Amino acid sequence: MISSNWSRSILGIKFIPRRYQHGYIILVPEIGEESDAKKPLVKSDGLPEFNNVTIENCRAAVAKESLEFEAGVKSIEKDLQDKPPKDIFKQVFNPLEVLGAPLDLIWGLSKTLYLGNSSLMPTSNYISIHERARQARASKYNNKTIYNAVRDALQTKTDKTVEETRILQKFLIEGKLNGLELEDKNFTIFAEYMATLSKEKSSFKLKNEISTKRFSHVIGDKAIVNDFPDYVLKSASLNPHLPEKGPWKLTLQPHIYRAVLECCPERKIRWNFWQAMVNRGYHHGDRELSTSLTVEEIRFARRDIAKLLGFENFAEMSMQTKMASSVSEVKNVINTLLEEAYPAQENEVKELYEFAASRGFEHEQLELWDVDYWKKQQQKFLYVHSDDDVKAYFPLKSVMNGLFEFCEKMFNIKIKERPKTTVWHKDVKFYDIFEDYSSAPIAGFYFDPYARDQQKIDSSGWMVAIQNKSEICSKIPLGALIFNFDPPTSGRDSCLTFKETKNLFKKFGHNLQHLLTRVKYSEVAGLSNVEWDAVDVCGNVFGHWLENKTVVDKISSHYETGESLPNEMFESLMQSEKQLAGVDLCHEMYLASLDLELHSSKDFWADIVKKLWPNYRCFKLHSNDVHTCSFTRIFVEEWAAAYYSHLWSRMIAADIYSAFYEVRDNEQKTLEIGKRFRNSFLSLGGSVHPGQVFREFRGRDPSPKALLRSLGLKRK
Known part of the structure; x- marks a missing residue:
């Protein structure tokens, strides 16, 4: 997705700082031929003209729109200096919506082409487009004059909608985390820290890539x-x-x-x-390939940045953009889960060892390199299905028809294929989404299901937000779902494994949060401005629907007989989904705790590992296990002091789904909760804090109990 989550420049994305009075140093990619730039990329009906989307015109269009966006930000800045705003939304945010819409669309088209057909948009070309668009878009969050106007507007007692207040708060937090409250001397120090962090992250990434390839x-x-x-x-x-x-x-x-x-x-x-x-x-x-000291340099730089910005440590700073209110709240949730998960882990490992020993395993204990192998062997023995057996019941066409029917009934929408749209491959389809009472579509999405050699990146799937909803610009949301499912073969439709079916449901839920948003500004529409630890909530809720036999019956149809998935096979699947749930959950909680401790403690990384490991893992920590030195997700990618977000989203989603589960035998009440879910999580996007959305939906604060139950770990 390419949504605008808070403060990515500090919490994960490269930052090229200069004195804030002068904005960014802009690195402009080479602009393509003028003839390419003039080729239309959008048709008269508002849909992309994929027949004309090429590397050259994407680069040309992004360069042009980026320059115009930055010039527009400067123009807004000059207007604010000449005349303080009476209405900041008319003077600042409405113009920013108009300026940003074409840039975001070209950016979304480029990413879609990159993921849908990388032979037409190679990685190096997409990265240059992505970086240029990102730098331009970030300029609105790094403008001191706009920041001051936002701060004044928040302090002024004027009527503001919840959405407007949320936008102002977003710009305020973005500005603070990008150093706009710092005086000149401290801002220079801040820029030096950021440069150091960027350098060390690049070094960490390069060393790990070389080590991996060797x-x-x-x-x-x-x-x-x-x-x-x-x-x-x-x-x-x-x-x-x-x-x-x-x-x-x-x-x-x-x-x-x-x-x-x-x-x-x-x-x-x-x-x-x-x-x-x-x-x-x-x-x-x-x-030369050791990253031990690089890990410490990254931690030092982040700690210095956090201190300079007024936070106790980087983990505390990270919480400014999260649903969880504090590090202590996250730790409390993890400790509650651990009370059930650790004993379950011990029992699971004991039973797995006994199973392995009965089949010739001659060693004293299972090690980490044994677990996945013997788990798979145990799965073959315990459960009455194989992946191929299950796959026969989930032809892609049946799954999609059932998924559409389910969503139409649950959320009062209609999903219709629109023929004769231009696409990047003949297998791609486009679908409009209608409200029951609307004559025009309220959203649309592309669906690209099949793997293609040399054309797609190896991945379980992607959801791309091509265009955000914006009432200011009269734009409806557009998205794309891109997968790598097996293509049809002669005499047999494409069929999905249960894992692929679940992933499709998750990505579709993610997609609907983008498409069914009802807010006014793209700045907080759909997935934009949703806190990082809540981004995957809607997707995970949809994943839980496959625990419902009625839903599975709706989407399953044996490719030869047409029969739905048998009860025995369904129950077997549900049990296999919970296999070694304690082991997996303890591993995830360990990594989440390691990440938080690395970004709040001053202890050496190896000492932190030794302290935490026995609290979460019942396996021996070997002397050559230095997994922290290749933990790229927190040291290179965007998950520093945020790795727990995956677990948090799962917890919230399980609690939301439990509201449906509690009334599972009452169709009318289920539909009422579905309406409430649409009007809250699917509609509000980032316009309301997810903690407030959850409380309004569930009537209380979230609890980890539902997650434990869904994993089969709840003892009481």
Whole structure:
């Protein structure tokens, strides 16, 4: 998604600071040929003209719109200096909506093309477009004059809607976290800290990339890779014409590494891959690739930035853009979950060891490189289904028809395919969304379902917010859902695994939050301005609907017989979804706690790991396990002091779904709650704090009990 979450410049995105009176140093990409720039990218009906979307005209259009946006921000700044605003929304925010709409649309088109057909939009080209658009868009949050006007408007006792107040608060927090409250001397120091942070993050990323690429293991014995998925063997084969023959070069790429740990029967090979993965960034024989000191430099820089901005530490600063009110609140939730999850983890590991021992495992205990393999073996033994068995019941066409029917009834909408729209591939379809009482669509989305060799990035799926809703600009929201499902084969439609079906539901829920928003300003529409730990809530709620047999019956239809998923297979699926839930939850809570502690404590990272590990994990911490040194999600990506957000979103979603579960046998009450869910979480976007939205929906503060129940971990 390309929504505008708060303060990404500080909490995760590269920042190129200069004295705030003069804005940003702008790096302008090369502008394409004028003829390319003049090609229309939007048709008269408001939909993108994908036939004309190319690298050249995307770059040209982004360069043009970025310059115009920055010039517009400067013009607003001059107007504010000449004449203090009587109505800040008419003088500042309405013009910003008009200025930003074309830039955001071109940015969204570029990302859609990149994810939908990377051969037409290679990574290097998209990154330059993304960086240019991001820098331009950030200029409105880094303007001292606009910031002062926003601060004054918040302090002035005038009538403001909840949405307007939220927008003002957003700009105020953005400005504060970007240093706009600092005097010249401290702002210069702030800029130096930011430059150091950017440099160290780049170093961390490069070293980990080199370490990851250096490791490989060639296997020639077909028996070792017998259970590996076909797509893994195809991507790893040294003979692309005979991928089933081998040999295979296995690497630490996520999908290959995961297959090795789950499917490789040779324990020594699993151990070799595991130790290579957890030892990245801590090379005894190659100090140049060590990230141990880089980790500390990143932590020091973030700590200095937080202190300069008036916060106790970086974790406290991170909470300014979260639904959770404080670090202590997050820790309280984790501790509550841990009370149930840790004993469950111990019992699960004990039972898994007994299962492995009964099948020839001769070692004293299970290690981390054993768990995934024996989990898969146990799953085959315990449950009455295989992935192929289940897959036959979920043809993509049936799943989509059932999903549409479910959403139409639950949220009082109509979803209709619009033929003859221009798309980036013949398999892509476009759908309009209508209200029952509307003659014109209120939103629309593209659906690109199938994997295409050399065209799509390897991923479980994407939701792209192409265009945000804006009443000021008379724009309806547009989105895109892009997946890598198996394409149809002769005589058989594309069929989904249960995991793929669940992921489709999650992405569709995410998509509806973008599409069904009812707010006025794009600044807080859909997923824009939603706190990071609440961004995945709606998607996770939709994932829970697959725990409902009525919904599963609606979407399942055996590709040969037309039968819905049998009860026995459904119950087996529900049980397999909970397998080793305690182990998985403890691992996730450990990483979340590690992240928060790294960004609030001054202790050396290795000492923090040693302190936390036994509280969460019932496995031995090995001396060569230095996973912190390759924790790129918090040191390079946007999840510093925010890794807990995944867990928090799951907790909130489980609690929301429990409202439906409580009335599951009463269709009328279910529809009433569905209406309430649409009018709150799906409609309000980022215009209201999610804590308030939850309290209005549920009538109380959130509780972790529903998450524990959904995982089968609640003992009481």
